[in-house]
Amino acid sequence: MPDRRPIIAANWKMHHDHHAAIQFVQKLTYIVEAEVYEGLDVVICPPFTDLRSLQTLIESDQLDLALGAQNCYFEDQGAFTGEVSPPMLAKLKVAYVIVGHSERRQRFGEDDEIVNRKVQAVLRHGMAPIVCVGETLEEREGGRTAETVAGQARAAFAGVTKAQFERCVVAYEPIWAIGTGHNATPEDADGTIGVIRSALRDLYGDLADGARIQYGGSVKPGNVADLMAMPEIDGALVGGASLDPDEFARLLRWGR
Ligand code: PGA
Numbered sequence: 001m002p003d004r005r006p007i008i009a010a011n012w013k014m015h016h017d018h019h020a021a022i023q024f025v026q027k028l029t030y031i032v033e034a035e036v037y038e039g040l041d042v043v044i045c046p047p048f049t050d051l052r053s054l055q056t057l058i059e060s061d062q063l064d065l066a067l068g069a070q071n072c073y074f075e076d077q078g079a080f081t082g083e084v085s086p087p088m089l090a091k092l093k094v095a096y097v098i099v100g101h102s103e104r105r106q107r108f109g110e111d112d113e114i115v116n117r118k119v120q121a122v123l124r125h126g127m128a129p130i131v132c133v134g135e136t137l138e139e140r141e142g143g144r145t146a147e148t149v150a151g152q153a154r155a156a157f158a159g160v161t162k163a164q165f166e167r168c169v170v171a172y173e174p175i176w177a178i179g180t181g182h183n184a185t186p187e188d189a190d191g192t193i194g195v196i197r198s199a200l201r202d203l204y205g206d207l208a209d210g211a212r213i214q215y216g217g218s219v220k221p222g223n224v225a226d227l228m229a230m231p232e233i234d235g236a237l238v239g240g241a242s243l244d245p246d247e248f249a250r251l252l253r254w255g256r
Helices: 018-031 048-060 086-091 102-107 112-124 137-141 145-156 186-210 224-228 245-252
Strands: 007-011 041-045 066-069 096-099 128-133 169-172 212-216 235-238
Touching (some): 007 245, 018 048, 018 245, 041 096, 048 066, 086 112, 096 112, 112 145, 128 145, 137 145, 145 186, 169 186, 186 224, 224 235, 235 245
Parallel strands (some): 007 041, 041 066, 066 096, 096 128, 128 169, 169 212, 212 235
């Protein structure tokens, strides 16, 4: 079994302007002990308008944090009013881009084809997509969880080469668990992540065993340790509990 380095990503969604973002990162890095970052990747995904400020802070203070974006468009440039392109993000030293978050799929009409084009565009510019998959409550209650997440994973990675796949991160986010306070049980999340990994094994063989798959959906300081203890779960994509530096710091210290 390859060693998979855990990865915890903060998805701030539409919270924190650039002043608040700087204060957050300064406080977080002040309170989190250096050992916490050993063997762990910590990614901050703020709104676009915060990226430049955080890039400058991370570089000048040499912080052990990676920068992530929450979305991007799939074209490099052009007449796409309001969109932000992958090369613009790469220029800001963005390392990860969340692609296909359920809020994008449900509220902004992103389908599997758009998600696939975004995944390819992010990879083309040297960044790593955090590819989100997850079932609705209706799909879950209809017994279609496995088919939904496997189908989303297959579609998202269409045309992605093995070398590119090695950079990718996947996030399993059951939609019924996002922002609701109802997290999937660790066993349940682990089982579905196993399904996603076996779909990836069909595409990439043994490389799937090295792919990092996060769980997301109401991850909190109080449940992160049980989730991270599961064999298939390699990290967390954290919304609500990533907004307060004290709470996020407690979450990063799981198991200590
Ligand atoms: P939540 O959000 O932690 O607030 O449930 C997770 C996400 O949507 O990434």
